Each structure stands twice: as structure tokens, then as C-alpha cells.
Amino acid sequence: MRAASLLIGLSLAAGCAANDGGGGADGGDGDAAVATDAAIDANPCPRPLAPADRPRVVVMSLPYTAAGGQASTWARWTLDGAGELRDSGERFTMGRATTGRVAFTPDGAVGLAPQSDGSLGVFRIVDGHIEVVHARFAGDFYADDVVIAPDGASAWIVDGNWANNGGGVYQVDIGCDGTLTERPRWFTSKLAAGLHVRGGRALVPAAEIGAGSPAGEDVHLLDWTTDPPTRLGGVDAFGDDLAIAAGSAVTDDGKFALIGDNSEFSGLPNRIAVVAIGAARLQPTTVLTPVKDPVAIVASPFDDAALIVSGYDNALLRLDYAPGAATPFAGLRALAYSGARPQLPGDAVRIDRGALRGLVLVVENTGVRRVRFAGGGVITDLGKTSTGTGTAAIPGAIGVQP
Numbered sequence: 001m002r003a004a005s006l007l008i009g010l011s012l013a014a015g016c017a018a019n020d021g022g023g024g025a026d027g028g029d030g031d032a033a034v035a036t037d038a039a040i041d042a043n044p045c046p047r048p049l050a051p052a053d054r055p056r057v058v059v060m061s062l063p064y065t066a067a068g069g070q071a072s073t074w075a076r077w078t079l080d081g082a083g084e085l086r087d088s089g090e091r092f093t094m095g096r097a098t099t100g101r102v103a104f105t106p107d108g109a110v111g112l113a114p115q116s117d118g119s120l121g122v123f124r125i126v127d128g129h130i131e132v133v134h135a136r137f138a139g140d141f142y143a144d145d146v147v148i149a150p151d152g153a154s155a156w157i158v159d160g161n162w163a164n165n166g167g168g169v170y171q172v173d174i175g176c177d178g179t180l181t182e183r184p185r186w187f188t189s190k191l192a193a194g195l196h197v198r199g200g201r202a203l204v205p206a207a208e209i210g211a212g213s214p215a216g217e218d219v220h221l222l223d224w225t226t227d228p229p230t231r232l233g234g235v236d237a238f239g240d241d242l243a244i245a246a247g248s249a250v251t252d253d254g255k256f257a258l259i260g261d262n263s264e265f266s267g268l269p270n271r272i273a274v275v276a277i278g279a280a281r282l283q284p285t286t287v288l289t290p291v292k293d294p295v296a297i298v299a300s301p302f303d304d305a306a307l308i309v310s311g312y313d314n315a316l317l318r319l320d321y322a323p324g325a326a327t328p329f330a331g332l333r334a335l336a337y338s339g340a341r342p343q344l345p346g347d348a349v350r351i352d353r354g355a356l357r358g359l360v361l362v363v364e365n366t367g368v369r370r371v372r373f374a375g376g377g378v379i380t381d382l383g384k385t386s387t388g389t390g391t392a393a394i395p396g397a398i399g400v401q402p
Contacts, residue, residue, distance in 0.1 A: 045176030047107040047152030049402065052354030055080050057125055059111055060363065060387075061097040061396040068391045072096045074121070075387075076130050077368075079400060083356050085368060085385040090129060094121030095136045101145075101347050102399020105152035110178045112155060113397055118142030120157070124178040125401075133178040140185065141170040147195045148174075156186075158195050163188040163208065169195065187228040193245035198254055200225045201232070203277065205245040205259050209234070216241060219259055219275050221282050235282040237273035242266035247296040250277070253303045255323055256285070260294030262311075270294060272308070274329050288332060291317070296348040300373040301358050307371060307379060308332070309345045309362055316342055316362065316371060318379050335371070338383035342369055349400050363395040 058077040065071045076090040095115035102113040110133075113121040119136040120143050145158035154173050161167035168188040173181040190208035202222040209220040209231050217234035218241075237243075243261035250257045257275045269290030276283040296309035300321065306329065308317040320331035343365040351359040358373035366389060370382040387393045 045153070045174075047105045047109065049106045049353070050108045053081055053356075054354075056351075056401040057108065057128075058085065058361065058368075058398070058400045059102050059113075059123075059130075060368070060398045061094075061100075061113070062091075062387075062392060062394070063096050063098045063116070063396040064391040064394050066390055066392040070096055071392070072135075073392075074123075074130075075395075079351075079356070079361075081355065083359050083370060083372075083382070085361075085370065087387070092123065092130045092132055093135065094123065094132055095119050097121070097397040099347055100397035101349055102397055103146045103148045103155065104399060104401050105148060105174065106150065106402060107152065108401030110152070110174065111399055112146050112148070112180075113399065114143040114146055114157075118144075118159075120146070120172075120180065122178055122180060131178075134180060137172075137180050139170065139172070139180075139182040140166065141168075141182075142166060144192075145194060147197060156195060156197075158192050159185075159189075160192050162190050167192060169204075191245070194248045196248070196250040196257065197224055198250065202229060203250060203257050203282075205237075205248050207241075218243060218245070219257065219273070219282060221277065221280070233281045235275060235284045237275050237284050238271065238287060239284070240266075240268075242268060243271075243273075246270075247294050247309065249297040249299045249306065251299045251303055251306075251321065251323075252301050253323060256321075256328060257282075258297050258299070258306060258319075258329070260291070260297055260308075262293045262295060272297070286327060286329070288319075288329065291332065295346055296362070298348050298350050298360050300375075300379070301350070301352060302373060302375040304375065304377045305373060305379055307348070307360060307373075309348055311345060314342050314344065316345065316369070316381065320377060335379060335381045338381045340384070342384070345369065346396075347398055349398055351400065352402065361398060361400060363398050366390075366393045366395075368395060368398065 056079040062073040076088045097115045100114045110124045119138045122134040141159040144160040147156045157170040168185045171183040189206045192206035196203045202224045219237045220234040221232045222229040244263035246260035246262035248259045259273045271289035274285040293312040295311040298307040306319040316335045345364040348362040360371040362369045367384040372380045
């Protein structure tokens with residue numbers, strides 16, 4: 001299963017533990033605030049946001065050998081203040097990851113990556129270089145996705161299996177040195193395909209949340225302030241039980257969710273469901289079809305567009321967003337590409353802060369494509385940065401410091 005997650009504007013506070021731990025997170029807008037003495041006392045390893053404008057580390061997996069075999073290689077790249085990508089030449093080894101998004105703690109010091117065997121690869125950045133903390137942290141979960149709590153002290157792990165096979169959301173504590181300590185499964189779910197947390201609520205695409213959620217509902221709204229979270233409601237976003245959830249996103253204004261379906265078995269064209277998010281309920285709005293293989297969806301930080309990554313169609317699609325319109329999402333069309341069109345594009349990550357706010361990095365065959373949201377509904381393809389030639393240069397998972 002390919003899962004996507006987007007951490008947007010988290011305001012929930014999570015306790016920090018002095019256990020051995022590690023994790024990853026995106027930050028919010030603005031520079032980090034100076035920690036107070038009380039905050040430092042409460043949190044032995046505070047992780048305030050790094051400066052918004054600085055060179056960033058980009059990490060990506062290289063899951064194939066030159067002969068086409070399996071590899072556990074990872075690469076450190078840099079993203080400079082002008083948005084240019086460069087290979088540092090540094091390579092390190094964790095578990096293999098053919099897809100996924102690497103999450104970072106708010107200070108960008110620790111990264112956490114779901115891997116193809118369900119383990120977590122954990123590393124930290126020391127003097128600009130990579131130090132592996134856990135090559136394969138194997139918990140009771142099968143990690144499909146990771147979301148980091150806003151203080152960087154813990155992380156939420158999404159296991160997309162059926163509940164009786166371990167499916168649910170788990171928690172790990174993140175220690176100051178980057179090692180992980182697992183907690184028991186927090187709550188059960190069936191076929192969860194992402195986690196979007198915002199302001200004390202969370203949205204989860206899943207066939208089931210906890211025990212007894214209504215049959216047929218495939219997107220759920222949770223109260224994230226209770227322990228465990230309380231389900232507030234859900235909807236049947238697609239109007240049938242034939243969808244297999246792919247990429248998903250929540251708009252930055254928190255008003256809508258976009259859920260992709262890339263099922264190859266339903267007999268229906270692939271599509272995207274649009275769900276309105278209320279204070280304590282969800283409302284199905286429309287279903288956009290056909291949208292072939294929407295493996296990743298990225299909302300504009302300016303609340304005026306969304307980017308759809310179509311894997312099998314080798315395309316990047318633009319979707320207009322007008323929050324107050326009767327049909328808030330419309331006008332699906334391909335971007336004007338810089339150079340050749342994408343080849344097998346996959347996961348995507350967005351810069352949320354500073355001068356590069358709105359820059360998106362999309363992995364594709366032997367390269368990373370840069371795409372820029374610029375406000376006013378503008379999305380510009382800045383072209384592909386080559387990662388090399390041959391199968392050993394095909395990237396899989398990707399992450400960038402917040």
C-alpha cells in the first residue's frame with residue numbers, strides 16, 4: 001500500500017520523554033521562538049524550529065543496485081536558499097524503501113523513515129552529516145506512514161493492515177539522542193492510508209477506526225485531544241466500497257480533504273474524493289474522475305490550488321481550489337512541463353516556511369522534480385534534477401528538513 005501523509009499546522013502538545021528515542025516533523029510558519037526555562041525543564045530535549053531560510057538537507061532512498069537488485073542505500077542531498085538541489089555525495093545504509101516520505105523533527109536534527117519491511121529507519125544530522133541511529137527499528141507495527149508530534153518528542157506510526165493483523169496507530173517516544181522507545185498500539189484501524197492532524201483533530205482515510213465504526217465509511221474525523229482519540233464521525237467519500245486509498249491531503253485552511261483512489265480491481269476509473277471538514281463532522285462534496293493513479297496529493301500553502309501526482313499516467317496535474325465556490329475543486333489539467341514530462345513520478349514533499357515556501361520535491365525515475373506553488377493559483381514546473389543514470393539512480397522515499 002502506498003500511503004501519504006501531510007502534517008499541517010499542528011497545535012497539539014505532546015509530552016516529551018527522556019527515554020531513548022527519535023523521530024521527524026515538519027514545522028509551522030515563522031522562525032522558532034526562544035524556549036523558556038520552564039519549557040526546557042519540562043522537555044529535556046527541546047526541538048525548536050530551525051531558521052526558515054537556510055540550506056536544507058534532503059534525504060532520499062536509492063532502493064536498486066546497478067544490476068536491478070535490491071539495495072538499502074540512502075543519499076544526502078542539499079537544497080540551497082535559491083531552491084537548487086545538489087548531491088552531497090554522502091551515502092549511508094538503513095533498510096530498503098521503495099516509496100514513502102521521511103519525517104523530520106521540527107529542528108531538522110532527526111529523521112524517521114518507513115521502510116519496505118515495515119521497520120523504521122532513524123538517523124540524525126550531526127555537523128551536516130548523517131549518523132544512523134536505527135538502521136531497522138522493528139516494533140509491533142508495520143510502518144506505512146509517520147507523523148511527528150509538534151514538539152518533536154514523539155511520533156505517530158500508521159500501520160495500514162487490518163486491525164486483527166496489527167492495523168492501527170502506534171506511538172514512539174523520541175529521546176534526545178534520536179533513539180526510539182515504542183508504546184503499545186494507541187488505537188486500531190483497518191486499511192488506514194494516512195494521518196492528517198490539525199488543531200486537536202485528525203483525519204484518517206481508513207475502512208474502519210476502532211471497534212464498531214459504521215460499515216461503508218472510508219474517511220474518519222477524530223478528536224485528537226483524548227487518550228485514545230475519540231471518533232467524531234465519518235463519511236463514505238466515494239459512494240461505494242471499491243476504492244483503495246492512495247495519496248491524500250488536507251487544505252491549509254482546514255476546510256477540505258482530498259482522498260485519492262488508485263484501485264486496479266474495481267472496474268471503475270481512478271478518482272479523487274473531496275470531503276468538507278466541519279467542526280465535528282465530515283461531508284462528502286464531490287468525486288473527481290477520471291484521475292489515473294493519484295499516488296500523491298499536495299495542497300498549496302496559499303489555499304488556491306492542489307498538485308496531483310499521477311504515477312502510471314506520468315503526469316503532474318493542477319487542480320484549482322476556490323474555498324467559497326459551490327464546486328471548490330475544478331479545472332483538472334496537466335502542468336506545462338519544463339523539459340520532458342515526468343517518468344513514473346511518486347511521493348512528494350513540500351517546503352512550508354521561508355522564501356522557499358510552496359516548493360515541492362517530487363521523486364521520479366532517475367531524478368527529483370521541483371514544482372513551485374506561487375500564489376494566485378500559479379503552479380510552475382521547474383524541471384527535473386537528475387540523480388544519475390541506470391537503476392541505481394532511481395529514488396524511492398524522500399524527505400526534506402522543515
